[in-house]
Amino acid sequence: MAKVISEHGRPVHEVVLALGERGWTLADLVRTFAVPRRTVEEVLAALGEDLAPGEALRIRADRVPEYRQRFDRRTTGLADPLGPALAAVPDLLAEVTRVRASAPPPRRALDHVAATPETAVRRALWLDAHFDLDGAHLLCVGDHDLTAAATCLLRPTLTATVVDVDERLLAYIDSLGLGIRCVFGDLRFGLPAAAAGRAALAFTDPPYTPDGIGLFLERAIEGLTPGGRILLAYGYSPRTPALGLAVQRTFGELELAVQAQWPAFSRYDGAQAIGSASDLYLLLPTSKAHRKGRAKPTIYTHGEQSAEASSAAPAAVATALVAAAAGPDRLPVLGAAPTPGALRGPELSGERALGALWTGGVPGPARAGAVAVDASADPGSWLLRILLAVDARRLAVAVGNNHPDLADAAGQQALAELVAPKWALRFRRSTPGPTSAIVEAVAAPDPTDPGDRLVRHVLDRAHGRLTNVWRDALTTHTGRAKPEAAARVAEYLPAPAGIEADGTLMETPRHRLAPLIEAIRASAP
Structure with missing residues (x-):
C-alpha cells in the first residue's frame, strides 16, 4: 500500500476512505474519484485480505478504524463551485x-x-x-x-x-x-x-x-x-x-x-x-490561430478508423472497384480514396483526394466518365454523401459488407429511392470477398416528370446553396423569374426550416432529405 500511495498520493487516500464507508463497484470508484482503473485495481490488490467478502467492494468493518486513522488527514477540502x-x-x-x-x-x-x-x-x-x-x-x-x-x-x-x-x-x-x-x-x-x-x-x-x-x-x-x-x-x-x-x-x-x-x-x-x-x-x-490541414481518416482509438488502422482497401477490393466503375464500356475512371495511390487498374485515368471530392465534387471533364471511391472505412454515413457529391456516368463505391445501407433489403430500398432521380443502384454484397461490398451506380435518364426534373437538378448540385439551387431549378425548368422562383422556394421550404434555409444538400441531415425532396417535387407547377 505504501508504494501505491507514494506513486498516486491523495486520490488513493480518497479511494481507501470511501471503501471504509460503504460498498462500491469498480466502475463507481473509478468515476467518482477520477482515478484510472489500473490504479484502483492496485489499491484493491494492496488491501488484500482486508477487503470484505462479497460482490460489493469495501473494507472489513474491523479494519476500518485503522485505515481511517492512517488516511484521514485532510485539513482542507475545496467546495464544488457548481x-x-x-x-x-x-x-x-x-x-x-x-x-x-x-x-x-x-x-x-x-x-x-x-x-x-x-x-x-x-x-x-x-x-x-x-x-x-x-x-x-x-x-x-x-x-x-x-x-x-x-x-x-x-x-x-x-x-x-x-x-x-x-x-x-x-x-x-x-x-x-x-x-x-x-x-x-x-x-x-x-x-x-x-x-x-x-x-x-x-x-x-x-x-x-x-x-x-x-x-x-x-x-x-x-x-x-x-x-x-x-x-x-x-x-x-x-x-x-x-x-x-x-x-x-x-x-x-x-x-x-x-x-x-x-x-x-x-x-x-x-x-x-x-x-x-x-x-x-x-x-x-490568438490572432494567428489557424488550421494545419489535418485530413487523416484514422483519428479514433477503436475500429477501422483508429490511429493504428490502415485506411486503404485491400488490393483485391481496389482492383475490383475500378473495374466495376469502368463498367462494360470501359469508361475512364477517376479514383478517390483516403490513401493516395490506393486504387489501381488500366482504366484508372487519375486521382482526386477523397476530401476534395467530398467538398467540391468531380471536375467537369471527368463527369463524362466514371468515378471509383474507396469508402472501406465508411462509418455509415459516407455512402449517401458520395452519391450526392459525384456527378458522372457511372460510380462505384467500396464499403464494408455490413454497411447499414446494405445490411437488409429495407436499407437498400430506402437508399435507392432517395437517390432514384439521379442514380440507379446495384448492390453487390460480399464482393470481391466476404467482408467487402461494392455499390454500383449508373446515371438515371433525364426525368420526364416536372417534379423529378427539379429534384434531379438539385441532386446534381449538392454542393451549392440549397435555396439558390432550388430557385435556379425552378427558373430553368418552369420558366419562372428569379423573384417568383425564390418566393416559391420560401413557400415550399419544409418547416421548421433548419439547415435547408442556408446550407447545402451535403450538409443536410439525412432524416430531413426525404421531406425536402418531396417539397422540391411538389413545388413544380
Whole structure:
C-alpha cells in the first residue's frame, strides 16, 4: 500500500476512505474519484485480505478504524463551485437524464463514451456562469453528450448548432424540438460552410488521439467569430503523461492559449483507463490561430478508423472497384480514396483526394466518365454523401459488407429511392470477398416528370446553396423569374426550416432529405 500511495498520493487516500464507508463497484470508484482503473485495481490488490467478502467492494468493518486513522488527514477540502447551482436545478437534471436515456447508443468506432447527465448539466451551468448566453451562439463540434440540448434547456434564448457525422444523433437532437440547428459533416473533410464563422463559443469533446484533438480544435477555430472561445473536454491518465503532453503541444501549434483548466470536470460511463473523467480547458485563440490541414481518416482509438488502422482497401477490393466503375464500356475512371495511390487498374485515368471530392465534387471533364471511391472505412454515413457529391456516368463505391445501407433489403430500398432521380443502384454484397461490398451506380435518364426534373437538378448540385439551387431549378425548368422562383422556394421550404434555409444538400441531415425532396417535387407547377 505504501508504494501505491507514494506513486498516486491523495486520490488513493480518497479511494481507501470511501471503501471504509460503504460498498462500491469498480466502475463507481473509478468515476467518482477520477482515478484510472489500473490504479484502483492496485489499491484493491494492496488491501488484500482486508477487503470484505462479497460482490460489493469495501473494507472489513474491523479494519476500518485503522485505515481511517492512517488516511484521514485532510485539513482542507475545496467546495464544488457548481454544487449550489446544480442543487438549484433538479428539474433540469431530471429532464437531461430523461433525454440522455432515450438517445442513440454510443458507437465505439466513433470513440463515443457517454458523459453522465450531471456532466451535461454542469457544462451548461458553467457556460451560463462564465458567458452571457442570451442571444449567443454555441457551436458543438460533435455532441454525443447532448451538451447543446442541456444548455438550450437551461437558456432557451441561446442559439446552438451541432455538427456531427452520426446521422442517428442529428435526427434525435432534431426531434427534441429545442431549435438546435443540426448540420451533417465529417470533420475530416472540413467544417460545413453553414457552421463556419458564426459562433462566439465552441464546445468539443473529441476523440482522445493527438490527431483527433487537433482536427476538432481546427474545426472549432473555423466555427468562431473574432474573439470567440473554445471549451475542450480532454482527459489522460496520470500514468501516461506523454499522451497528455502530445495533446497540449497541439494547443501551441494551433496558437491557442490555455486560459484556464478545471481538473476532472466531466465524468463518463466508461473510459476507465483515464479515470472516467476529463478536464475542461478554456482555450483562447490568438490572432494567428489557424488550421494545419489535418485530413487523416484514422483519428479514433477503436475500429477501422483508429490511429493504428490502415485506411486503404485491400488490393483485391481496389482492383475490383475500378473495374466495376469502368463498367462494360470501359469508361475512364477517376479514383478517390483516403490513401493516395490506393486504387489501381488500366482504366484508372487519375486521382482526386477523397476530401476534395467530398467538398467540391468531380471536375467537369471527368463527369463524362466514371468515378471509383474507396469508402472501406465508411462509418455509415459516407455512402449517401458520395452519391450526392459525384456527378458522372457511372460510380462505384467500396464499403464494408455490413454497411447499414446494405445490411437488409429495407436499407437498400430506402437508399435507392432517395437517390432514384439521379442514380440507379446495384448492390453487390460480399464482393470481391466476404467482408467487402461494392455499390454500383449508373446515371438515371433525364426525368420526364416536372417534379423529378427539379429534384434531379438539385441532386446534381449538392454542393451549392440549397435555396439558390432550388430557385435556379425552378427558373430553368418552369420558366419562372428569379423573384417568383425564390418566393416559391420560401413557400415550399419544409418547416421548421433548419439547415435547408442556408446550407447545402451535403450538409443536410439525412432524416430531413426525404421531406425536402418531396417539397422540391411538389413545388413544380
